[in-house]
Amino acid sequence: MSELDELRGGFFEECEDLLTVLAEGLQQLSDGDDDRETVNAVFRAVHSIKGGAGAFGLDVLVNFAHKFETSLNELRDARIPKSEHVIGVFLRASDILADLVAAMRDETATDDAAIEASLEEIVALIPVKPGAEKVDESYAPMSLDFGADEPAGFEPAALETLDFTPEPVAAIEAPVGPAVWLLTFRPATGLYARGNEPLLLLRALAALGPCEIELDTESLPALGDLGPEDAGLAWRIRLETEAKEEEIFEIFEFVADDCALEAVPAESGPGAAAAEDIPDFAAPAFDAPAFEPAPEPAAAAEPAPAEPAPAKASAPKGEDGGKAGEGKGGDGAKASIRVDTDRIERLVNLAGELVITHAMLTQRIAEAGLARHAAIAEGLDEFRMLTRDVQESVMAIRAQPVRPLFQRMTRIVREAAHATGKSVKLVTDGEGTEVDKTIVERLADPLTHMIRNAVDHGIESAEKRADAGKPSEGTIRLSAAQRSGRIVIEIADDGAGINRPRVLSIAKEKKLIPADAELSDSEIDNLLFMPGFSTAKEVSALSGRGVGMDVVKRAIQALGGRTIISSKPGEGSVFSISLPLTLAVLDGVVVRVADQTLVAPLAAIVETCRPTKADLKRMGPRDHVLLVRGEPLPIVDIGAELGFRPPVESPLDSVLMVAETEGGARCALLVDDIFDQRQVVIKGLEEGFGRTRGVAAATILGDGRIALILDVDALVREASGPHGAGHVMALTG
């Protein structure tokens, strides 16, 4: 049974993909896509879910998918219109289907009322057929004859007379072995004018068998007489194939009027069948009936894709752009395997160890005094590059497009809009952006919350929008992009923007900030993220589920990400989340502070300097600020911040690193010395030690020692002691 259980798990994974296809297809249809293949893809997705569900005996799912599929079929056969109402019903049904799949997977209860309601809607779409007669499902099987030369022990089954007689077939004059054809192909001007490409035709020809192609330039005029659109070239082809004459001509079917094509059989080729030896079947019983190129229209298939001869299927499709065959459904195009995530996890860890080993080796070699040895240095360099490649490739395995995540948000918007009575559309961008799997998974909850917030608090009511001269339908734009080694996800609404006076008064009311505090706009915006800010009064039934934006922020922080708000009154707000590409490695600057080795993320460091007197300006009795091209930056003494030692008297003997946070705040971090810049493997500390102020994680250095990785943002933000938080903010905010 365990094998079946494993398959069951695989089925649910496959369902996820299918649900994505379904949601995407329906979205396209609702956006007015008229492509038949889109409806087909949607239909197939539901159908495949049904098929799998049947195999595992998930009757509720089968029943729902069946009705859904039946009504989709009506849409596919254009018996019901592609109206807004119909698509709406299908969108709701796809939500229910997703819920059902989840319920089956997690073995939780199903929402029968919602299922019933959706089923009613779906069934109402299906036109009543007059006297739906029960079809006879029996099929009289034909037996297969394996011929006389079968291995002993196998009795060929007696051929049964079937309950149908194949229409008499013109005996297929099957030439045994390949024949040799000599072809001349001379395109006329019209062939090019209609956008045909001889190369594709020749390739299709080559797919029929080995062929020699020779260019015939005889009729090519001299350069001076050459018209830019004239067709002067011709080709002579010697083709060795088992294909029949028709199949050869079929390739040129679409250009038949635009070229001169001759095909004459040459002497018979070598009759060597390359194929592996397998007994042929005796023919008589089912010499298949004559094949009309296009079956009856009822075959529910466009005739075109049925056309290509088998060998041609693998060749690039010709003039018609290969619409049906490739784009959406060509199999074999992308081979993939499903791998247990534990195995990948192991690979990730090993790749991390490789980085550490490289660092250790480098250090040992330096200790042995061989660092300047050219061959060794070169070898080490190659090793480092390979290590980085391995690391990146392993990370690429874990990378997943954010598409399914974004897809889920479409539904969130739909539901939130419904609940608030607003009209909101979600526009997504950059769905193909790939992020580490863990990040994608752990982003779902915070993103859901932010999207709900955007609908609930961001977008105004229809009346207010009308007053402001905006379209009644609000827009939320969800985008993902890769920017300088990080992933930036933005949730932008075109609502009223953050009501700053109101936010400020709430924060004061709740004593989150002193009543006389003076805050800049961005500081006010950031109040939204303060624990305890959201209240029952503020939060509506929809977005308030006991989760405030502080939880959202913490969830994103836990992923190594930052959240930034920007908002313009009357124009809307943008929440951007910036996330690391991976959770496992980091480019860092190795520094020494009070005999401790620490690592600062390179991404946060803008520049470093050894300050001179002129760079420093005294602030108060003991403190200094660093002047960088006239800009005063507060100095954060890391040794003192982390409690390694009392604050230094003067920054003159230290090294200052100018750090910039995600929010754009800058300050100078004071360290004793800088050692090195290197890639480090992040080892989480939180499981063992909880969250430590100013420390993001740890790593193992080349010499085997453990170094803490600094949380630069937190240090800048929470800088206490001589430079209070307000001080830093006032200078940088």
Place this chain on the structure above:
Amino acid sequence: MPLRDTIKIMVVDDMTISRQLITMGLDKMGVKNVVPMPGPQAALKALETTPVHLIISDYNMPGMDGLEFLLALRKSERTRKVGFIMVTGEHDPVVADLGKRLGMHNYLKKPFNDVGLKNCIEAVTGPL
């Protein structure tokens, strides 16, 4: 040697799980030579070099459905006589009829169990 040792069966289905359900069933029957294929195009390509006795194919596949696949098989000299069983979600008399005219050997409706699969194959090949 029983037939299950010598027969070579290709299973064509774009859905991994349905494909595995069939190959698993075949495995239980003791069929030794099973060639799984993710779709008709890949199957046709493979058939150029690897002939099989019997193809068990899904009907509902992207790009090329089971009937189109069957038609393509029948049009090629090499695969003209290969055994063909179609697996479908529901019984569609039009599909069954067209299939029959294209020389489809049997027809298997989903969901099926191992016994159903076996009966369906044996109706075509005789006892395995």
